[in-house]
Amino acid sequence: MLEVKDLHVHLETPAGLVKAVDGVSFRLEAGQTIGIVGESGSGKSVLAHSLTMLNPEPPATYPKGEILFQGENILTMDKRRLRSMRGKEIAMIFQDPMSSLNPVFKIGKQLMEAIQTHQKLSKKEAQQKAIELLTDVGIPDPERRMQSYPHQFSGGMRQRVLIAIALAARPKLLIADEPTTALDVTIQAQIIELLKSIQQKYGTAIIMITHDLGVVANLADRILVMYAGKIVESASTADIFYKTAMPYTWSLLRSIPRLDAGASERLLHIEGQPPNLIDPPQGCNFHPRCPFARDACLQEDPPLGERGSGHLAACILSQTEFEKEKKGVLLS
């Protein structure tokens, strides 16, 4: 349904050219959920915004690549076609439910506006539809809540409203950019359950962007790990966690404290911080922080290589070499 081919997105800043997305390719089938995981500055949000060309231009430019949505290239699409597609076929929800709603309009009005933009419905019908949508996303007493303003809703409820707006036109693809980061953990659990039930009910494909490996462990079929504008590992969710093939993914998994861990073991931390994308390191982007780095990593920027069926990783180490190295690092 969606195919991204060798996408490059550059940001022109006063300090220099930032290659925020640097040659990313992936495919998404209908009804599938893909998780995109990365730290801040890894390019995951720029990538997500590129899918409907929502990056402000300037500074963003799209020098190379294709985004094919049902066969059409979004990057070369006519502006009017793009406008009508946003929200209708590809919808998006954002991290901050506080600033994504207009504070001076009632929830019902904002929801009905979204419905009537994409469908020719009378006010009565739109109202009926809005109530259905609010019920769908689990807002109690929807008739009355239509008359409320955003400030009268809690963070979790506002995120539910935004999901309702996103679902208004029954999109085929929902892009969720850190939708639970601003929420408390019990509310996060509610929203994840909601997204799952929506997917089951309507078969919507979801792209979930997050820094939290736990969130995608639950939700995603496939996971893409991003580092410094590139995909460094791409595999089924189980393979990412149990057959990790890229040193960055592996280190990341061992650096997070776990609730199911026993007595406190020392966390294996990653030295340094993510690279500056104006002046990225020579060779492999991760080599300055990689516990397995060797001289060759300074020269060569390894492409994504096959590690198993549907499992890609960007590292010069083969899987057997990597297994051996891992044991060494864990022992020390």
Add this chain to the structure above:
Amino acid sequence: MTALLEIKDLHVHFPIKNGTFQKKTGEVKALNGVDLAVNKGEVLGIVGESGCGKSTLARSIVGLQKPTSGDILFNGEAYTDASAKEIYELRRNMQMVFQDPYTSLNPRMKVSESIAAPLKAYKQTKNLETRVKELMELVGLNPDMHYNRLPHEFSGGQRQRIGIARAIALEPKLIVCDEPVSALDVSVQAQVINLFQDLQKKLNLTYVFIAHDLSVINHIADRVAVMYLGKVMEKSNRETFQAHAQHPYTNALLSAVPLPDPDKERTRERIVLKGELPSPANPPSGCVFHTRCPKATEFCKTNIPVPEERGVPGQEVACFYPVGEEEKVKITL
């Protein structure tokens, strides 16, 4: 063992003022009867969702917030009504690390000046430069490279290191850490958590460590207090915190944390709490959790539970119907 820090029936209420004459029309009960004790050399983890009062507690402990009633004792001495001079003396032994490494450093002060500030305030200016360099090394900053730099030249993780160096400068006994790692990236968070643990061993520190992330608390704390709407719901040891949690709220929190493990994540049970957090201006009667509790009865609406031991040694739970082993959610499978 005597407690280094003791909190007794602490209340902090904020008035709600309305109208032209700012008449008081209500109260937000940020802390509503909190009892806690921290022993020397241990890490007390405080966990709860937003609005539970955990930051107000941190501010009260270091004397940035005057309590409405109740007592806080340091080394057995109450300082709730202390004078400015007494608070000054107290802070020699009690420092704080803040959440936001971007706003907790003065942007116009060099790193060395920020770290030296507490030393100057307490007139420990002998060998100042050597001491500051020593502190920078202790927190993993290179003094030769970073001594004269300004905060904007540093990343979030490094800034948090500066904040930690400043907090340990006076060799305090107790450090109150209010969400010190929640603004950091995952890969950097581990560095700072390890630093906290190393420093604790090296300098024999006691921490009150506040976080909303249960995984972080489970990793770093020796004892854990779970807060909800200004009250402590459950106090436990690390060993019993996740495996034998008795309060329905603790269990709901534990079950909501996403685990980085797809097999466990897709098979375990999840308790989804109904409804929303009630307003602390108008908390529910009886047990404050009864409006969202899956086990609540009529009894809970009128009676207030106090934390007491119920079957698990060293664990106190404020609940009339603690969760038994047989009904416990399987966190680890």
